[in-house]
Amino acid sequence: MRLRVNGKEVEARPGALLLEVAEVPTLCHHPHTETRGLCRLCLVEADGRLVPACATEAREGMEVRTETEGLRTLRKTLLEWLFLTTDLAQAPDLLALMERYGAEPERWGEVPGRRGREVLKDNPFYLRDYAKCVNCRRCVDACGDGIMGVYALTLEGRGLLAHPTTPLDRPLPETPCVFCGNCIQVCPTGALRPLSMEV
Numbered sequence: 001m002r003l004r005v006n007g008k009e010v011e012a013r014p015g016a017l018l019l020e021v022a023e024v025p026t027l028c029h030h031p032h033t034e035t036r037g038l039c040r041l042c043l044v045e046a047d048g049r050l051v052p053a054c055a056t057e058a059r060e061g062m063e064v065r066t067e068t069e070g071l072r073t074l075r076k077t078l079l080e081w082l083f084l085t086t087d088l089a090q091a092p093d094l095l096a097l098m099e100r101y102g103a104e105p106e107r108w109g110e111v112p113g114r115r116g117r118e119v120l121k122d123n124p125f126y127l128r129d130y131a132k133c134v135n136c137r138r139c140v141d142a143c144g145d146g147i148m149g150v151y152a153l154t155l156e157g158r159g160l161l162a163h164p165t166t167p168l169d170r171p172l173p174e175t176p177c178v179f180c181g182n183c184i185q186v187c188p189t190g191a192l193r194p195l196s197m198e199v
């Protein structure tokens, strides 16, 4: 099928996501997990409507725009809030996106967030540094339905303070965790990382 992306005709296979035919930034989407449509970074305009490119299929004749002024402002604002609420020191891709979209987090002043949360080291293999968590939920999905099916991670809390953790906040060795490392692999910000990387 054929559609137009930023005025250029492109071909797509039936069932392809807009993400596959349009270059847009992503955060919550990961090809090995079911997470999508959460972070809104990949929003595009399709036939005049805002839709997440990671959760929307291409259609014949669709007109897609990915870099309108409104979309650029939206991404800039989302990135500024991520920066203000989260420690992005180990998320170089997000820092590069902030530069690309001219993010100026200082214009918002102080906002509540996860910065300052204590690093959890409760097992010999990896730590959980939720001050760096952007709440993409990839780890929860990788441990559950997406890859492992053991459900050692879950999501607790609401709004800005919602965060992934273990069931009842138990130490990892007291959960069904088998230390497979899949959650670390899919974490985009270093919030989950191997202890072997620590100096």
Ligand code: SF4
Pocket (backbone or CB within 6 Å): 142, 143, 148, 150, 151, 152, 153, 176, 177, 178, 179, 180, 181, 182, 183, 184
């Ligand atoms: S390391 Fe543990 S918590 Fe992480 S995906 Fe594997 S089983 Fe789940």
Ligand code: SF4
Pocket (backbone or CB within 6 Å): 132, 133, 134, 135, 136, 137, 138, 139, 140, 164, 183, 186, 187, 188, 189, 190, 191, 192
């Ligand atoms: S710990 Fe990492 S993978 Fe899990 S929700 Fe936070 S940022 Fe996403």
Ligand code: FES
Pocket (backbone or CB within 6 Å): 025, 026, 027, 028, 029, 036, 037, 038, 039, 040, 041, 042, 043, 052, 053, 054, 055
């Ligand atoms: S990557 Fe599409 S909404 Fe997060």
